[in-house]
Amino acid sequence: MEAIREGDRILFITEKGKRYLIEARRGRRFHSSEGYVDLGEVIGLPYGARVKTNTGSTWVAAKPLILDEVLNFPRVTQIVYPKDLGYVILMSGVRCGSRVVEGGTGAGVLTTMLAYYVAPGGRVYSYDVEEDHLENAARQLERVGLREFVELKHGDLTRRIDERDVDAVILDIPTPWLAVANARMALRDGGVLVSLSPTIEQVVETVETLRDEGFADISCVEILLRNLRVRRGMTRPEHLMHAHTVYIVTARKAYKLGAAADETFKA
Amino acid sequence: MEAIREGDRILFITEKGKRYLIEARRGRRFHSSEGYVDLGEVIGLPYGARVKTNTGSTWVAAKPLILDEVLNFPRVTQIVYPKDLGYVILMSGVRCGSRVVEGGTGAGVLTTMLAYYVAPGGRVYSYDVEEDHLENAARQLERVGLREFVELKHGDLTRRIDERDVDAVILDIPTPWLAVANARMALRDGGVLVSLSPTIEQVVETVETLRDEGFADISCVEILLRNLRVRRGMTRPEHLMHAHTVYIVTARKAYKLGAAADETFKA
């Protein structure tokens, strides 16, 4: 059993399904529309314990996963959603030890997830043109204990990428096509580019540029996630869903026919 | 630049989009409906080089990602698809150092992906009732260099799970509801259960059992992936898609109200 200690972060999941990320602190109360809990009371309980609010609502004191943390980040920009995060992680091949260039940092959601997967042996180089975003991301990474695996860089991927031989470049910027040539130079042979864009026109520009730059295995997908309400005798999909977040373009660095030798020589 | 060497595995992606996983070997030819290539010719080229077959088709000699490898495994059972794999990895919280129980091993696709993410510090305990599946999985894991991170176990998750305090239990078996109590005992506090099932009736049984066993944050989703054919002036979704593979149930280990202290004491 892993007991909750003073200062630990707790994810309360309420009876109505609301989620609150809070620190366990003696002498403090957390108030909600479903009543309050004394935050000292959960100390010593195992993660996953159920507690009752003063109004009788039953909450779970869960141990926050990294996904709970990032979904709780201040949304200084549009974030990447779980349905897309999983696919991006998978397709990029990123894992322990990987070196990844990413940008824009934005709210730091994707940055943090990448850091989670490259740790402890790898590194994320995350670019943003807004210093505010970098400062916020630094704070969030610090809080979740992943700060040391990320190099936050004030810069514009469409102008310059400093790194070389990285395993993946992940673009979440308004004009990804302008960063494709830089991404190509940054990627190792066999490296993967992933680009996220909300509109079709961005996707068309990006894909056509990837073709021009000789990338291979270019694909574009959208991912839809539908929740089911499962209850014996009353099972059905939920009524509403996200119809769209982003299109995900993936491609692999490749050489044009006959160009490999030359280009390699110059490099 | 990373040059292809004798014996390296190569993923050929043909002009028509077919994919072949082959070893680079001097003196061998690989024949296809789009002509042949001499497998010795690619040696010394960088990954990503383009080569021409004798009939003029241009192929890319890509470096296989782990995903390319698993999708090439012999399909001794139904496999887990990329759209679902990414979500399972993400929701399970599995990464470098994690300890995961999984089963059935089946074709070894999910087993191998889990091994890829837990390496080098973690471990996958993969159960199957069919010795054949375990032997096949052993061979595939060996080939992709992840054998050491997986303990392949001949056993039935609905009867017994040996491990304790694991970070996640991932079920891909016909009667997952019968393994829920065992999974609960195997999971650490805060641990995650993920269950994959093709039919609604399986999902209903599993979810209702998870409720009875006191699990929290129970959800059930299905994930749809749609490919876009992106070409300037002719962009549209592809004509066909997978309409269904599996429903994905996720839940977190939790305690019933007031039960935490007792249960913990006994444990």
Added chain:
Amino acid sequence: MEAIREGDRILFITEKGKRYLIEARRGRRFHSSEGYVDLGEVIGLPYGARVKTNTGSTWVAAKPLILDEVLNFPRVTQIVYPKDLGYVILMSGVRCGSRVVEGGTGAGVLTTMLAYYVAPGGRVYSYDVEEDHLENAARQLERVGLREFVELKHGDLTRRIDERDVDAVILDIPTPWLAVANARMALRDGGVLVSLSPTIEQVVETVETLRDEGFADISCVEILLRNLRVRRGMTRPEHLMHAHTVYIVTARKAYKLGAAADETFKA
């Protein structure tokens, strides 16, 4: 040109996309969050004219289609949505002259659409167990000029269907499987049954009962409609969509092997 006259029904579509169904009346104003229009001002203008509110918002004075009318009905029950309505109409084969049994009447949306298609030569027999629903439907049908094509009946389709040799039976009730045998007796040879249900369990009961009763060509579908926001350079699907309304079961009356002669004889 068809000019708007005093008393005509008008669908105002506002600049922000809101929709208001109102009668053109001299001396009356219609107030909204986007300002007001004088309802007399539109008299004499053609349908489709654009008018400005006092606050400068531009509205279209459209001629309401039948679909606009039904979507404006009081929602005394869950209604059938356009994405499903079109499919139901199509699969039922209902058109001018058809005789259709339908129930529950509910909010009268499907009833009215059926009346729209069977008029002037056909007839809808619409059953409901709630007198309130029937009275409301009568009012709505009256307003849109389709009252004469519908026989509103206080009754329960699971107990009795009075009609014989109808072209289609359309069920939108909680226990459609209990009405299958009655529907079979009501249908002409070659007639079609359509059943709408929100949950999977209802669908399973209904489909299994249809099989038992010898129906043929049984299918179950769900229809998803996704809106695109089309704007040059910024085109993308809308962010939210309905993930679920109802499953639509369709089947054709048929005879069991060898039973046709006997059954026919008795009939």
Added chain:
Amino acid sequence: MEAIREGDRILFITEKGKRYLIEARRGRRFHSSEGYVDLGEVIGLPYGARVKTNTGSTWVAAKPLILDEVLNFPRVTQIVYPKDLGYVILMSGVRCGSRVVEGGTGAGVLTTMLAYYVAPGGRVYSYDVEEDHLENAARQLERVGLREFVELKHGDLTRRIDERDVDAVILDIPTPWLAVANARMALRDGGVLVSLSPTIEQVVETVETLRDEGFADISCVEILLRNLRVRRGMTRPEHLMHAHTVYIVTARKAYKLGAAADETFKA
């Protein structure tokens, strides 16, 4: 009971779900991979009777609906699918008595469905630039008894639409945006335009042109239909589905602000 007579059209639905549209003829056999049936044997049976082939496969002798007929037309062009047909019919408001302009005629599927709904009081004006398509459509309309409700016209909707005051214009042509101005002139006040296009770029051109021409209530949707395999204890969606057919653009004729009076005066 409605008995099958010599010369009647029959839809055989086989045990494996195949569908064959054939005439009942004494002395003829119909051969398939599931055995043969004597076509004279079904004469005198009611529609919906089940018969056995010589190899023991049980078939249903169904009465073909109009939808069965159109899906059996020679596919001289890409056809409009049922999921889209229902929505087009619904949104266009077309029913008994409507006057509709449509084109291209193509395989005649949409033409025939429109004829089915406007009959007996209305009329479909269907244009195509290919005489072959018109001739084929004439044959198919003749066969299903709807020829008299359709005027097949050799012409190009992007050049000229002869009709005026029609209820709806339905475009299924490669460059619908070039027909928008003509469609506007052809439509009555309150009339509806529907346009079907497979690619995003076509949709963007069409929608932007509709905006320029003052159309109102412009929308663009795509419709996805998913089949469920319903069997107690084994219920799940089917594995494959159509991911894309066409985008459906709808709009209503409207006037620009202040333009109604002038334009009307000129007309």
